[in-house]
Structures are given as C-alpha cells and as structure tokens.
Amino acid sequence: MFLKKLVPIIICTFYSFPSFAQLPQDSRRAGGIAVIPLTANTTQVFYEQNPVLITQEQGQRYAVFGIPLSTPLGTVTLTTNANPIQIDIKPYAYAEQRLTVKNQDYVNPNQEQLDRYAREAKEQNDIYSSFNPSTWTTFPNFIRPTAGKFSNSFGRKRFFNGEERAPHSGLDIPAPVGQKVIAPADGIVVQTGNYFFNGNTVLVDHGQGLISMFCHLSKINVEKGQHIRQGEQLGLVGNTGRVTGAHLHWGMSLNNARVDPQLFIK
Numbered sequence: 001m002f003l004k005k006l007v008p009i010i011i012c013t014f015y016s017f018p019s020f021a022q023l024p025q026d027s028r029r030a031g032g033i034a035v036i037p038l039t040a041n042t043t044q045v046f047y048e049q050n051p052v053l054i055t056q057e058q059g060q061r062y063a064v065f066g067i068p069l070s071t072p073l074g075t076v077t078l079t080t081n082a083n084p085i086q087i088d089i090k091p092y093a094y095a096e097q098r099l100t101v102k103n104q105d106y107v108n109p110n111q112e113q114l115d116r117y118a119r120e121a122k123e124q125n126d127i128y129s130s131f132n133p134s135t136w137t138t139f140p141n142f143i144r145p146t147a148g149k150f151s152n153s154f155g156r157k158r159f160f161n162g163e164e165r166a167p168h169s170g171l172d173i174p175a176p177v178g179q180k181v182i183a184p185a186d187g188i189v190v191q192t193g194n195y196f197f198n199g200n201t202v203l204v205d206h207g208q209g210l211i212s213m214f215c216h217l218s219k220i221n222v223e224k225g226q227h228i229r230q231g232e233q234l235g236l237v238g239n240t241g242r243v244t245g246a247h248l249h250w251g252m253s254l255n256n257a258r259v260d261p262q263l264f265i266k
C-alpha cells in the first residue's frame with residue numbers, strides 16, 4: 001500500500017545503439033571509419049574539399065568517412081552544406097613488424113625503380129581520389145575476397161631489413177598460390193596491372209570513393225572497365241611484387257583514405 005504510493009510507474013525503454021545491418025563498423029581511429037548520422041538538412045559532406053560517401057539505412061542517412069592512417073589524435077572537422085561535423089580520433093595501438101626481404105631492390109630501389117614506383121603511385125592515387133556515383137542506395141554488404149585467416153596486419157608499422165617504411169595499408173590473407181580471389185561486392189574494375197611493390201593488382205570501384213584493391217595475384221581474370229558482381233572471380237592468389245610468401249593483400253579506400261578492411265566484414 002505504502003510502497004505503491006511512493007514508487008512511480010517506471011517505463012522502461014531499452015535504447016540500443018543501432019547495430020548496422022550493412023554499414024561498416026564505426027571505429028574512430030587513424031585507419032578507421034566514422035559512421036555519422038546526418039540531420040535532414042545535411043546533404044553534402046566534405047573532407048578537405050573532397051566529397052564523403054553518403055548512404056542510408058532504415059530511414060536514417062549517414063556519412064561514411066574514412067579516417068586516414070596519418071591522422072593525429074584530436075578532432076577532425078568535416079565541412080557540409082549545413083553545420084560542420086567534428087569527429088574525435090581515439091588512440092589505437094598498431095603492432096610493429098620487422099621483415100627481412102632478400103631482394104634488396106624492394107628495400108632500397110634504384111632510380112629507375114623509384115621512377116616506376118612514382119608513376120604507379122600517381123596512377124593509383126588518381127583512382128583513390130576519384131568519386132563516381134554509386135549504383136546502390138543501401139551500403140553494399142561485403143564478403144571475404146578469399147578463404148583464409150585474416151592476419152591482424154592492417155596499420156602495422158613496418159621495418160624492412162631494419163628500415164622503417166610506410167605503415168601497412170591493407171589486410172594480408174595468407175593463402176596458397178592459385179586460390180580463387182572474388183569480388184567482395186559489386187563494382188567496376190577501374191585498373192589492372194603489374195606494379196613494382198604490389199605485383200599483379202586489380203582495383204574495383206564500388207562507388208562514391210569506395211575502392212578495393214587486390215595485390216600480389218598470380219593471375220588476373222578481369223579487364224579494366226568491366227562490371228563485376230559480388231562473388232565473381234577476379235584473379236588468383238600469388239606472390240608477385242614485394243612479398244615474403246604467397247598471400248592476398250586486400251586494401252580498402254574511402255575518400256582516398258586507406259582503412260581497415262575488417263570493418264566491412266560482419
């Protein structure tokens with residue numbers, strides 16, 4: 001009786017943070033992804049003047065922003081057609097890796113090789129900074145491009161024969177030469193070629209600056225300009241380019257930032 005008077009009616013509302021069915025995982029660190037709900041009047045988002053991917057899920061629109069690996073801790077500001085958006089970059093401890101590469105050319109390339117690499121890097125950078133319309137309205141669900149264990153290798157600081165080089169910008173999946181590599185989502189093959197460090201490589205554009213890369217292939221089965229469907233074979237695992245063994249190097253780029261491919265896999 002007495003208690004009844006005192007205890008107010010409690011309405012329990014269980015609010016859970018939306019678990020995305022298709023959007024990548026939100027992980028606000030260098031090399032991570034920020035999945036940002038947008039207000040109704042925010043229709044365009046930019047990072048350093050470049051457009052950021054926008055999509056929707058369950059009636060809510062989101063900007064999906066790739067955080068470059070070189071981003072320092074602190075705040076990153078995205079501009080929009082409405083109010084700017086601020087993102088807090090959290091610390092994240094990437095591992096270190098010390099590798100011994102027998103072919104010294106891959107550690108200290110000569111001038112000719114450096115020139116070749118500069119040409120290739122520009123070619124790839126032009127692709128990464130492109131922004132083509134997407135054919136999807138909801139974010140594509142990604143599947144694994146090849147069978148095998150994901151080594152936790154994205155973002156690793158690397159030392160080749162003791163000399164520090166750029167952090168690892170993709171995910172390595174050790175697999176035997178000749179194993180099938182498939183497209184993890186629908187897209188357009190925007191480049192194929194043999195590159196100095198990356199070996200035989202395929203780049204697939206999934207729209208709105210979302211681009212995947214597959215390196216060290218022993219065989220390429222697709223051509224530039226070709227539409228590829230999720231699950232279709234694009235090549236075979238190999239050991240071409242700078243490698244210490246056969247594996248697939250799978251890279252993902254968003255708004256020209258290389259991000260952790262694991263964030264796309266459910």
Ligand SMILES: [Zn+2]
Binds near residue numbers: 170171172249250
């Ligand atoms: Zn790799």
